[in-house]
Amino acid sequence: MQRLEVLSKSDCKAIHEAALQVLERTGIKVLDQKQRNVLKENGCNVDEKSMVVKYPASLVNDCLKKCPPSFTITGRDKKKAKKISYDDSMGFANFGTAVKIGTLDDDGRYSVRSTTISDVGTAAKIVDSLSNFDMGVTPCSALDLMGTNKKKDVHEQYEVMLNFTKHSMSDWTPGNLHYAFEFEKAFFGGDEEEALKNPFYTIGAPSTSPLTFGHTFDTFVQEATKFHMPVNAMGMVLSGASGPVFTAGNLVVAIAESIATIVYVQCLNPGNPTWIGSSGTILDLKAGTAACGCPERALISAAYANMGNFYKIPSFIAGPETDSKTIDAQSGHEKTLTGILPLLSKASMCFGPGMLESGLTFSPEQLLIDDDAISMMRFAEAGISVNDLTLSVDDIAEVGPGGDFLALKITMDNIDGQSTPDIFSRTGIDEWIGAGRKDAAMVAHERAKDIVKNYEVDPIDKDVLKSLQAIVTKADKVQ
Amino acid sequence: MAYDQKASAEVAKEAIAAKVDLVNLIQEGYTAGIQEVGDLYQAKKLFLPHIMSAANAMNAGVNLLTPELEKSGKSAGEGLGKFVICTIEGDIHSIGKDIVAIMLKVAGFNVVNMGRDIPVKDIVAAVKNEKPKAVGTSALMTSTMVNQKTFEELLKEEGVRDKVITNIGGAPCTQQWCDEIGADVYSENATDCVNKMVAKVKG
Numbered sequence: 001m002q003r004l005e006v007l008s009k010s011d012c013k014a015i016h017e018a019a020l021q022v023l024e025r026t027g028i029k030v031l032d033q034k035q036r037n038v039l040k041e042n043g044c045n046v047d048e049k050s051m052v053v054k055y056p057a058s059l060v061n062d063c064l065k066k067c068p069p070s071f072t073i074t075g076r077d078k079k080k081a082k083k084i085s086y087d088d089s090m091g092f093a094n095f096g097t098a099v100k101i102g103t104l105d106d107d108g109r110y111s112v113r114s115t116t117i118s119d120v121g122t123a124a125k126i127v128d129s130l131s132n133f134d135m136g137v138t139p140c141s142a143l144d145l146m147g148t149n150k151k152k153d154v155h156e157q158y159e160v161m162l163n164f165t166k167h168s169m170s171d172w173t174p175g176n177l178h179y180a181f182e183f184e185k186a187f188f189g190g191d192e193e194e195a196l197k198n199p200f201y202t203i204g205a206p207s208t209s210p211l212t213f214g215h216t217f218d219t220f221v222q223e224a225t226k227f228h229m230p231v232n233a234m235g236m237v238l239s240g241a242s243g244p245v246f247t248a249g250n251l252v253v254a255i256a257e258s259i260a261t262i263v264y265v266q267c268l269n270p271g272n273p274t275w276i277g278s279s280g281t282i283l284d285l286k287a288g289t290a291a292c293g294c295p296e297r298a299l300i301s302a303a304y305a306n307m308g309n310f311y312k313i314p315s316f317i318a319g320p321e322t323d324s325k326t327i328d329a330q331s332g333h334e335k336t337l338t339g340i341l342p343l344l345s346k347a348s349m350c351f352g353p354g355m356l357e358s359g360l361t362f363s364p365e366q367l368l369i370d371d372d373a374i375s376m377m378r379f380a381e382a383g384i385s386v387n388d389l390t391l392s393v394d395d396i397a398e399v400g401p402g403g404d405f406l407a408l409k410i411t412m413d414n415i416d417g418q419s420t421p422d423i424f425s426r427t428g429i430d431e432w433i434g435a436g437r438k439d440a441a442m443v444a445h446e447r448a449k450d451i452v453k454n455y456e457v458d459p460i461d462k463d464v465l466k467s468l469q470a471i472v473t474k475a476d477k478v479q
Numbered sequence: 480m481a482y483d484q485k486a487s488a489e490v491a492k493e494a495i496a497a498k499v500d501l502v503n504l505i506q507e508g509y510t511a512g513i514q515e516v517g518d519l520y521q522a523k524k525l526f527l528p529h530i531m532s533a534a535n536a537m538n539a540g541v542n543l544l545t546p547e548l549e550k551s552g553k554s555a556g557e558g559l560g561k562f563v564i565c566t567i568e569g570d571i572h573s574i575g576k577d578i579v580a581i582m583l584k585v586a587g588f589n590v591v592n593m594g595r596d597i598p599v600k601d602i603v604a605a606v607k608n609e610k611p612k613a614v615g616t617s618a619l620m621t622s623t624m625v626n627q628k629t630f631e632e633l634l635k636e637e638g639v640r641d642k643v644i645t646n647i648g649g650a651p652c653t654q655q656w657c658d659e660i661g662a663d664v665y666s667e668n669a670t671d672c673v674n675k676m677v678a679k680v681k682g
Contacts, residue, residue, distance in 0.1 A: 031571070099621060099651040114655045141621045143656070147628045173622050214571040214596075216622070240528070241574050285526050288578070288668055290650075360650065 001383035003309065004344035006302040012310035015248065015303075019256040020057045027054035028211045028260050032218035035264060042267045060259055063266040069312045071230065071273040073135055075200050076187055077165035077458060082134050084314045089381065090305075090347045092319065092374055094127045095355030096137030097171040098362035102326065104445045110326050112361055115140035119362075120156050122452055123354070124163035126364050129455040132374045135202075136164050137351050138171040140362045151475040154179050158472050163457050169202040169232060169316075169351070174216045177203065177223035179475055184227075186467035199229040202275065202316070205265075206234040207257040209242035213264075221264055230273035232316050233261035235304075238290055241283035247296055251303055254280045262313075275316035275349065278304040292358040293322040293334025298341040305347035317342050319350025320370050323358045327366050327441040331356060335370055340377050365444035372423040372440075379419040423447065480516070482532035484539035491540035501544050505555040509537045510587075517585040521670070527578065534581040558587035559680050560612030563605050565593035567616045567630065570623035572649075575669075579615065579648065582669040586677055588613075599630045606634065606643050612680050613664075615646040615672070624651050628660040644679055648672060 007015065027045075030036050030053045040046040045054040070088075074081035082091060101115045101123075123139035138156055145152040153173040160168060161183060172180055180201050188194035203224035208214050224231045235254025237243035243253040258276050265272050281290055281297040291297065301317035308315030320339035324330035335352075342350055353374065354367030384390075395408055405411050423443050425432055432438075438446075460468070487509075494504050516533040519525040541555075548554060562583050566576045573595040580592045591609055593602065606614055618624040627647050634640040646664040647657055657665035664679055666672035 097621070100653065114653055141651070143621070146621070146625050147660075153622075171621075208571050212571065216569070216571075216620075238574075283527075285528055286523070288527055288670070 001344065001381055003306075003346045004302065004341065005306055006299055006341065006345060007306040007310075009310070012307055015251050015255055015307065016259075016310065018252040019259060020055075020060060022211070022252060022256040023055040023060060023260055024057060025054070026211065027052040028207075028213055028257070029053075030213045030218075032213070032215055034222070035213065035218045038267050039264065042263075044263075055260055055263060060263055063263040064259060064311050064313065066266040066270045067262060067274045067311070067313045068271060070314065073167035073202070073230065074198050075135070075164065075166040075168065076161065076460065078198070080166050082167070084348050086308050086312050086314045086348060087346070088348060089378075090319070090343045091134035091349045092132055092353060093135045093137050093169065093349060093351045094123075094133060094139055094367060095321070095352050095359070095362060096139045096169070098140040098355065098360060099143060100357070100361040101140060102356055102361045102363040102366070104327075104365055104441060106445070108442055108445075110441075112325075112357075114143045115362065116144040117142035117155055117159060121159035121163045123362055123364065123367075124160045125455060125457055126367060126448060126451050127354070128164045128166070128457050129451045130368075130371045132371050132378075133166070133353075135166050135349065136160070136168040138168065139354065141171065149476065149479075151176070151179075151472070151478070154472055154475040157183065158468060161468060162460065165458055167200060167202065169204055172201075172203070172220075174219035175223070176475075177201075177220070177227060177229070179471060180229070181227045182471045183468060186464050186471065196228045199227060199273075202230040202232055204232045204234055204277070205261050206236050206279070207261060209235070209237045209257060210253050211257065213260075217261075221261070222268065225265055225269035225272050228269065228272060230275060231261070231265045232275040232277040233258045233265065234277040234279055234316075236279045238281060238283040239296060240285050243280075245285075247299055247303075250280055250282075250300060251307075254278060254300070254304075255307060274313060276304065276308050276311060276313045277316040279318050280304075281318070289323070290358060291323055292318070292355075293324065293330070293338060295337060297321065298338040301338065301342040301347060301350065302345035305342050305345035308348060309346065314348035316349045316351070317347045319343070319347075319352035320373065321352040321355055321359070325357050325361075327356070327363065327369065327444075331366060332369075332373075332440075335373055336377065339370075339373065340380070343377050343381050364448040365441050368444040368447050369423050369440050372421055375422070376419055480529070480533070482529070482536050484536050487536040487540040488543060491543040495543065495547050501548055502553055502555055505541060505544060505548075509541050510555075513537045513585050514587075517582075520585075530585065531578070531581060534584065557589050559677065560588060561591060561609055562588040562613045562615065562676070563591045563593060563602070563609055563611040564615040565597040565602060565617070566595035567602075567618050567623055567626045568596060568598045569626060570618050570620060570649075571595045572617070572619035575619070575649065576615075576617040579617070579666075579669045579672050582673050583615075583676065586673045588676070599626055599633055602630060603633050603637050603639070606639050607637070611643060613644040613646055613676060615648065615666075615676075618647075618649040618652065621651050624649065624656070627652070627656075627662065631660050631662060644676070646672065646676060 070085035184195040237254040239250040243250040280300045284291045320335035322331040322334040353370035584590045645662045
């Protein structure tokens with residue numbers, strides 16, 4: 001199917017030029033001295049008193065060209081590595097990082113509680129079992145380790161490493177990415193060169209909108225580029241609050257922040273793999289919340305896909321998401337709306353599946369429902385194949401008026417060519433009643449239980465595991 | 480409603496020049512006006528942009544009147560009491576916190592907005608110096624949320640924990656987190672904060 005353009009080529013150009021104007025005229029407040037020094041050395045105009053940095057268009061355009069149009073993402077299982085390209089179909093990652101988990105019990109009662117270290121591993125394991133997922137995001141936070149003498153992020157990533165085999169965008173604490181690099185090195189027998197060539201982690205670098213780069217942002221970019229990890233240059237603008245009320249204006253601020261991030265990344269390490277990323281949406285001015293399941297979010301994500309294509313830089317955006325507090329009609333509708341637009345716009349990667357409550361709650365059941373929806377959306381994205389075989393003129397002649405196509409060999413050969421739901425029901429109502437009247441959430445609940453009990457994640461080599469454990473132990477000793 | 484900052488400042492200047500009762504002007508004029516906007520907000524007839532614009536208009540006048548009042552040793556009153564608010568150490572997200580600050584002001588608190596990325600020790604110092612009825616801290620990231628716990632601990636160490644009501648908020652915060660760290664009030668959003676804190680200080 002042809003790429004959906006929510007922004008035409010001339011719209012993309014207009015947004016790019018407006019973002020350049022913002023960077024040249026208004027600039028970005030850069031709180032970190034080192035970052036200001038780097039930007040000054042590379043031709044930016046820096047006002048040390050206000051900490052505002054103004055970016056010349058020529059520098060921005062040069063840095064955009066330094067971003068690789070494609071790169072390969074890998075995790076500990078190299079067989080599952082995936083080549084990412086700005087003009088390829090969209091991949092999927094689960095949602096992260098939640099602070100709550102929604103659980104169904106066997107009677108269908110839904111409850112929500114704070115997430116723990118055990119949830120991190122379980123959620124990662126379920127994502128690992130699903131082939132629709134090309135990479136992961138740290139699914140939830142080990143709140144039970146918060147404020148203890150354990151390094152929360154190192155323990156979280158250790159759990160993810162045990163239970164997940166693909167690349168992930170990980171929620172490290174600023175200043176701790178050297179532990180990520182040590183994890184990677186452990187898999188390559190201590191070989192730094194190999195670890196630099198095969199980073200397991202993408203690092204999100206979100207600015208603080210509007211137009212501010214804080215110390216956290218700076219630390220992440222410095223560390224990620226040092227270890228050659230892909231950086232997600234994320235705009236997270238809220239229309240009407242941290243950005244203009246108009247979607248186009250939101251995009252101008254967000255793109256200005258994303259491309260200014262790219263400037264810093266490419267100044268530090270030219271050619272560093274970089275995503276142009278978005279988690280932008282509206283502040284619902286009536287509800288007072290950042291809405292994640294709204295059409296504006298879908299449009300912003302789709303627009304970023306178009307901008308990624310315009311820049312020839314892979315995009316990493318918000319995909320199937322919802323503001324619903326539970327698994328219901330709202331979550332179903334909003335997930336498809338926010339999933340299908342960026343998918344048809346051919347973003348490179350999205351996050352979102354498994355999420356409820358505007359990005360706060362992770363639900364294993366919702367993840368499995370989303371997985372089923374992804375299969376359907378991908379099927380739709382593939383479009384309709386029109387050729388001599390599929391036009392079927394000879395088969396139509398063979399069957400003739402009043403016949404049927406069921407017994408044709410070509411029909412039998414193409415049974416698996418149809419869309420087949422895994423969770424959703426297409427049976428008749430009597431069969432559904434006979435099977436216990438289970439809605440999608442309850443079917444997903446049973447599937448989740450089965451995965452947790454029976455799915456086996458590829459184990460980690462014993463020696464490597466020992467090294468990983470040693471890194472965790474060492475990290476805990478550092479206060 | 481005009482939400483006119485310029486006109487608001489003009490009224491303040493005229494009042495100062497005419498030597499009218501400034502306390503009365505604040506209470507019956509500016510405060511009454513913002514409270515009307517606040518009531519309409521609660522009734523969902525007006526929304527965040529209205530209340531933020533109204534607050535800006537009010538501040539344009541009140542900021543001119545306050546130094547005049549101080550010169551004459553008067554004050555417009557403490558209302559529901561002093562409320563210190565900030566975004567906690569390590570976190571520079573301030574929009575949500577600023578909305579809460581405005582809403583608390585509208586509700587009648589004397590709000591001291593310390594800003595963003597405020598070191599925990601500075602918030603404790605503000606509790607000691609300003610002697611507020613309540614202190615609110617906001618965190619938007621799990622990596623900074625932990626500082627809300629540190630804050631609770633430092634208040635205890637410094638012997639002032641029982642002198643102040645602590646309030647926490649920000650997207651990753653929950654009632655469970657509030658209970659775990661021993662904070663007094665968790666608020667999900669600005670309206671929730673106002674409702675709970677007004678009830679709390681009124682006992």
